[in-house]
Amino acid sequence: MFIRRTKTRTTENGEHYYSYRLVDTYRIADRVRQRTLLNLGSGFSFPREQWPELIQRIEAIILGQHKALLPFPPKIEHEAQNIAAQLLSKFDGSELLLHPNKGGADAQETPSASGHVPPDGRDLRSIDLNSLALMDSRSVGGEAVALSALLKVKFDDKLRALGFNRKQVSAAVGNIVGRMVQPGSELSTHQWLQQSSALGELLGCDYGGQSLSALYRASDLLWKHHDEIESYLYRQHGVLFGIEETITLFDLTNTFFEGTGKYNDHAAYGRSKEKRSDCPLVTLALVLDGSGFSRCSRIYPGNVSEPSTLQQMIDELRTPINPGPEQKVGEYPEGTKQEPSQQPLDLRNLPTIVMDAGIATEDNIAWLQEQGYPYIVVSRKRRLAFDAEKATVVKEDKNNTVRAMRIEREDGEIELYCHSELREAKENAINKRFSTRFEQELDYLADGLDKPRRLKSAKKVCEKIGRLRQKYARAAKHYEITTEHDADGKKAIAIRYQRIERAEDPDAHPGVYCLRSNQIEWDEAQLWRTYIMLTELEAVFRSLKSELGMRPVYHQKTHRVEGHIFITLLAYNLVHQIRLGLKDEGIDECWETIRTTLSTQMRMTVSLRGEDGKQIHIRKSNYPNAAQHVLLRALDLPWNPGKTQKTIVTP
Template identity: 40%
Template sequence: MFIRQTRTGNKATGESYVTYRLVRTERIGGKVRQITLLNLGRHFPIKQEDWPILCSRIEQLLNHTQALIMPLECSESIERAAQRYHGQRVARAPVIASATEGAAGSTSEPRPPADFQEVDVDSLQMTQPRSVGVEHVGLHAASELGLIETLNELGVSGVVQASILGNLIGRMGQPGSELATWNWLQQHSALGELMDVDFLSMSHMSLYRASDVLMKHREVIETRLFSTARTLFDLQETVTLYDLSNTYFEGEAELNRKAKRGRSKEKRSDCPRVTLGLVLDGSGFVRRSQTFAGNVSEPGTLASMLAGLGTPAGALVVMDAGIATDANVAWLVEHGYRYLVVRRGGMRQFDATRSVSIETAGEEWRHLQKELSLDGQELCLYCHSPTRQLKEEAMLAQSCGRFEAGLQQMRDGLQKPKSEKGHDKLLERLGRLKQKSRGASQHYQVNLVTENSGQTVTAITWQKVPVPGTMATHPGVYCLRTNELAWDEEKLWRTYTMLTDLESVFRSLKSELGLRPIYHHKEVRSDGHLFITVLAYQCVQFLRVKLKAAGITDSWASLRDILSVQRRVTATFNQRDGRSLHVRKATVAEPDLLAIYRALGISATPGGIRKLIS
């Protein structure tokens, strides 16, 4: 075994370059032939003086008996390279049919004939364990959604396609930055084997460049994937969900014009942010995504996101109160949309005698009352939730308790000789207390009793008088508004609850698919990071919809735990004739994993079985 240099050229460009190959000599038909074992590429990193020891170490790994008889010491870099090329040699050995394929229910091919080998059991070595479960279902989802076909039609090269899929499936399997994904692909994942791609030969910059290509074709890819999902699952485009979420940057991101500071629910107001808007179908698949500045006004994003989507006339748009301004509702009506939104402000009301009751999936009750507007153009649906009532009553009681405690503290201070008793000063103090009461103060009438001059306060009194139409008088009540007048109370309410599914989408993006944080400083790279996460979500949603039809309703985090157990491993034995037997295959799928594979209709032995005798 030795390394050969070959000068070759690119016929298209006329470029001439040297490529390296790992070869061995064999006598065939009375002549000595050189057989190529591995193509090492043009950027072979090992110095020429180290080639003999590298080849010797690869031969030892391929024939374990040699290593036992005469161990070879080499540098760490040579050992890493030898392990890598040994792994590629085994991984690219001929594929043999699996004897367990029939049990997986994925193929009806006959089992192969038995292959008996006489080996030394004590010589068994298990090497190169790599995860394969998430990679297997991720590639299946990307293929079924038409992503791979779309990339081919767009003329994306094989190397860039591999990097795109590496980014995408890495986000599904090990959420993190592109650099973390690169490390995962090189050291922990068998994705390269399934795709016949050597991720070890790629630099981390290839993943960044793949992100740039995705952004170049963003609109086409997004449209094609949703269209395919709509065809696969026969989706009816009757409901459109819209919402926003944000993520923060690690660093100042000075090169990104969208990186702006704003209020952060994650208590990361110290970091600049960027906002992600999603338009989803009622089935949960993303129709469109767009990134906005971190300090964007939520209501101002609706028109730019919905315009040009080609949504059928009369489609229903569902969104929360943060976006449902009067101006946005008017825009929806003007452009032929129906709407179902939470009403912003207004008085609460509820008449139990005119309501209907329905049971939720969580075995809780909701009480619903419809009211038609005076002009007959809009319907208000007042919804009462006993669970929400208990929560709001507790919140109001806590807020009122703090307000009354503050009033009592002011009253007690009047008894101290050196305390402040001036009317104007205590009025300022009362104003600050009301500001911190979060709405509780509106339910109190407070009186500062003064002496005859009116300058010194002698007593403080208060009385609780709940304001009609608020949380104090109607706890647990909220109002939906819509111009869909034909639907009944239950259909309206159940349609609006789809928005909670959108909120679960954002939770999945942020906690399960690595949306947060962003480490990029350039705008196109941060946008690419978000778009990769959206594509990963599309694949996850495809898998979950398919699995739900088979009765598997786990979250992606739970599914990923089940999938992560399966590994591809190389088993090496010494044979009686002095040669070594290498068998690389996936571990047997456990019952939960096997159920997933059967529901998706894919093989339970990803990568097949490869056998090499050396």
């Protein structure tokens, strides 16, 4: 074998480039012939002076010499392993003769190398058991489940319809499946695809020959078409699960990224929900339906005002993706057919908007009323009152009981005062913790008035008490604090505090919160159950950030940050699709548990030497364990992802 470099000219612009092939020579009678064993592509950049060593190691691997007598450099070993795996995959079901002249004929693709195969499909051989070796082990369980979800909604067909070529489709799929199975940056995904994953075998593509730039370019393309892709995916899930759009959940979150954000238009310092205010932030606004699938998403600067985003997001849901030049917002030209991927909100049957107090300003509520939207929002009302005797139980189990008291206002709105025992216990514990810390700080300050080298100045003591009130504002409002000074008024001699409960204080009714709605026909239970769907959106944000690797973002350019977040969002929708399918079968596990369970199903090559000296390579997936079998059966997937490959190498 040897490597041949060929100079080629492109038909587009006439520029020259070099392509590389793995070639073998053989003799027929008195003539020497050559055949191409493997096309290495134009991206093969291995140093020419190391080609002989590389060829030597490739031949050794496919002949079963997995451990070299003298170790090769790591770079040569890695490249040789990759090329050998591709070579064995190409000659699946055939006999690979490295030196056909020894056999007297070119038998590049001799069916089944054993001669006659019995009708029952068995292939019986005498082998040396001591020669058995396992190699090229790659994960396949999680990849197979993730890929099946992607193909079920015909996501790859949509990408091709958008103009993606074959390599761009494989790169985009690699990005998304990588975010589902092994979440991280595009760099870590590229390493995972090349070194650890069997996704390329399931797709029939070679990720080993794809550059990191291919993943970045695929990310750019996904973001370029994000409106169409997002809408298409939502429509497909609607058909798949029979979803009716009756509830719309709206909320925002932010995440941080590394670096200064100099080249990122969205980078801004703000209030980090992850307590990382030292880093630039970027904000994700997300609209979900009641089933948990994302309907629409937008990316904003990290310091965006939450209330200011509502009208824009709802308007975009009412607007077709590609309106014509004379087309009004929310309308379609007369006589044109609406494509499924462009379907806006049905204005005749508007969904109920659900959002938390951070977005529910009076202006936003007035706008929703003006547009005719039904809504359920968390009230910003500070003074809360609750009468248990007038309340109705809306939820009761061994862990928690929730009661709701309904008040109908003259302006047509409903106020629903809800009391949760679990929330009351949580708020009491938080209040107690802050009160304890506040009292400990005051006691420490008071004890120091009689000790050397401690704070005693009346002015400094008052300043310290002020800082403590600011630090523990939630607890400090319940205390009256007095200080005693000496005759000169320059030295503090005593600090006294007393806890005072105020009936009008919001903390006087722990566990109580108020909902506002204009759904006057709904009862207390339906109003509360609809609002509690908002916790699903919070769970989505947790999944995006922890399970699916949205944070931190390492990109510095705006479109790369947008692409990274959008890929994570696509991964979430496919993960949610898988989880809903499992939930229908009674399996309600988080994605982290599902992913961990599937991670031990591997695809590997078994190498054996036959009695006739031929080397047998068989590549297949291992049988799933009991937990994996339950998941695969629930999803109606085959237990052995990827086809079984068998290659015979004759030395």
